Amino acid sequence: AVVSTQSRSRYFFLFWRLFFLQNCSGRTSFIHGGSNMMFVAESYIIAVVNGVITFGFILMADAPKDPTNLNSKYMSYGGLALVVVFFSILLAIFRMKHRGYPYSLLF
Numbered sequence: 001a002v003v004s005t006q007s008r009s010r011y012f013f014l015f016w017r018l019f020f021l022q023n024c025s026g027r028t029s030f031i032h033g034g035s036n037m038m039f040v041a042e043s044y045i046i047a048v049v050n051g052v053i054t055f056g057f058i059l060m061a062d063a064p065k066d067p068t069n070l071n072s073k074y075m076s077y078g079g080l081a082l083v084v085v086f087f088s089i090l091l092a093i094f095r096m097k098h099r100g101y102p103y104s105l106l107f
Contacts, residue, residue: 035097042093049090056082 019040021029030041059079063072088105095101 031093031096033096046090046093049086049093052086053083053090056080056086 021032021039023029030039030045032039032042056079059075059082061079063076063079066072085106088107091103091105092107095104
């Protein structure tokens with residue numbers, strides 16, 4: 001299929017328009033303020049945050065295999081820190097989208 005240059009540039013503009021938002025003052029927003037829309041960058045951010053939370057849970061689950069090893073204790077604490085920090089980031093993003101949400105963890 002032959003796609004004209006004009007339609008390609010239109011699709012490219014629409015893709016970048018949906019990737020993030022730049023307002024009149026020049027500030028860039030990667031997270032949409034409402035709950036009815038989601039930018040492409042926001043879905044990438046959510047995917048990375050969920051991946052780090054999963055990695056933290058894996059670290060905590062694999063740490064007790066050798067309780068005498070000092071590294072397993074640090075691995076467990078590191079996994080717990082990852083889960084707490086990135087889950088609080090996930091809650092902060094949720095609070096940006098749903099303005100009346102009352103709960104937060106760290107941020």
